Amino acid sequence: MKQSLRLLKEKIPINKYSLYVPKCGVFPKGFKVGSIASGVKKNGNLDLGIIVNTNTKTPSSASAVFTTNRFKAAPVLQSQRVLQETKGSNINSIVVNSGCANSITGEIGLKDAKSMCDIVNKQLKSDKPSTLVMSTGVIGQKLQMDKIEKGLVEIFENKKILGDDFEHWLNVAKSICTTDTFPKLVTNKFRLSSTGQEYTLTGIAKGAGMICPNMATLLGFILTDLQITPRALKKMLSNATMRSFNCISVDGDMSTNDTITMIANGAVETNKPVDIENAQVFNEVQENVTSFAQQLAQLVVRDGEGSTKFVTVKVLNSLNFNDAKTIAETISNSNLVKTALYGEDANWGRILCAIGYSKLNDIKSLKPEKLNVSFVATDGSEPKELKLLINGVPNLDLDEKRASQILALPDLEILVDLGTGSEKCQFWTCDLSHEYVTINGDYRS
Template sequence: MFTPSGFKFAGVHCKIKRKRKDLGIIFSEVPCVAAGVFTTNVVKAAPVIYDMEILKKNSNGIRAVVVNSGVANACTGEQGMINARRMAEKTAEELGVPVESVLVSSTGVIGVQLPMDKVENGIEEAVKVLSDDPLPFAEAIMTTDTKVKMHSTRVTIDGKEITVLGIAKGSGMIHPNMATMLSFITTDAKISEEALKKLLKLSVDDSYNMIDVDGDTSTNDMVIVLANGLAGNTTIQPETDGFWKLYEAVHEVNQVLAEKIVEDGEGATKVIEAHVVNAPDMKSARLIARSIVSSNLVKTAVYGEDANWGRIIAAAGYSGAAFDPNKLDLFFESEAGRIKVAENGQGVPFDEEEAKKILSEKKIKIILDMKQGKEAAKAWGCDLTEKYVEINGRYRT
């Protein structure tokens, strides 16, 4: 795992949760240009509101992010805002940086106040163990996740080697337009604020905003990117060669993390990829792909290895996209093969046993050929199982 120059990480157990690590810090040795994308849910957690305000005022001077897991600090009123600010203040005090240079994030149970004595003790301990190793931080931000989610890559721009590292969490409440999904991207690239904002939005639209686990959009979603410039490249501006090179690196990281979130969906046994091709326009392609992976009926059919193709056509139909349903061809594909199940909007004879064999694999691709244009889009989801109900039926206990 590559780590960008000048970043330190920590993760500790401050006893918000019974056993696992539950508080983490990312720290940059120098101020960062920062950008963020946040939940579209009208009900926003205190840290989301706090960070949105900080980034409006100080997007060129961010030094740290402090994150707790176990308690979401959402639906917590004025005290929740006080606690979010206190997390930033305590972190700033311990690191010796301005309070407005610290971003805050929380994930966990909604409607519970943060145990600030534990949080403040955790911040003190985390600052003492900051290191180049990002793993403890990745462990500290997990909730129902079963695996840590990290990915890194390198790219050369202006003869300088630039590193991009992403760390994410997410397993449930994952739905297009982000969901209980936190992602923190660090890079040592030197880039303008305008370029970083544009780059992040472009990437999020085709990564995190194209995944679904259970159709719920969280109160706490955020993707934060920090760029500290220590790679020493010429400042990257929008639409330049350097911009697109860095975009490809950041997007690789975001795409891999998005797929890891889907693979780790609560109770999931299979990953579903919906690939819509030859669509009349990009908006329609994206709407239909997202609708397919968000359908509980599609999810349960994939779990049951049932080639119930009508559910997919129906999901396309209620996606909000305008199209001719009499031109649709539909295929299932996996490592076990490929099979056509519908042509021109109608079912065709196919071998049910062969279809079941294809659907028995861990990664299932649903290909919808609209034959109405040249645009294409992909979305990712997972199946829906009894285990999902079990996990979420006892989340607070």
């Protein structure tokens, strides 16, 4: 083994839990949450969670974005059906289990996913479909419905389990983890400049990178006490997901269960719900939700299996958004770029190579003679930007020492300026390490 990798292996690993898990938080009004160890996870960890809207003054809205994988798991199909039937109105709960993905389980799987919703609806005394369901874990295995049912009943019957304290929320975040090394919980208060109204966004996610028979399900949900119409919520969540959860790369694989859900319960007092018609308020909330979703999505990358680095790939001045995104995605998914980052190797040739084989919609988006590529430091050190390629020509005076300094940072940025337009896209990715191969090569034992 060569020196640089030896050094890497001797590096003290980052304590991600203490860095990225909050120690307290304020949460949106009108929600109660709870979780339990149902026994589906053999190790006795929390594996069943529930979010309940308790606000009855205003109707709630819900929306979700689902995997485009052709093999959609049963909970995905069930939640799609509920959203279709209800048009996103009066959804009052989300039930989520980990340890079994209820995927490729045929008719029984569909029945089980529906049962999970029915049990919760019954507990909530709702005679209409009002529950969404999400699952993550082993695929091709039947859900142990006896354990799930018993667990759900207990969540509702034991008054200590369902609540709205910090610990309740953190435990729900824990209950959806599979290979995650830390629970992903983000919460933020916002004040609308247009109305002065204060509201809260809370997000919970699990990541990514797959361990099998887990399918690396990416699950996320965002909850708010703002009142938002179903159509506005749908537009907002789709926009936010496109710029957050769809802009992260751990290993380029996409699961059968990926789902991002959002509920707005309207528990904060308001004159009228946020809607598309009031563009000013809509845009402000949409911007808040997008940057919030990005925070949550970034935590998934930070917990990428075996990752030691968090890398932002910014593509600027593109002829169009799609090609900017394709280039950012191609760089972010390249194994060669990812291993070079792991090896802290100023290997700009691999970045260039990935740009060159990106499958662009419009070849005019990329003009080699206009291309600039840099590494950017994110720790405040100077010079912040280190140019690698200047107008298509390699920087022959490259300061290798500075390159090594930037690459040694746990957070850094790759900046690609296409110089062909004014659109931009950013992606978040991580490196590809020995540990990734170990985790993914060896799930059984």
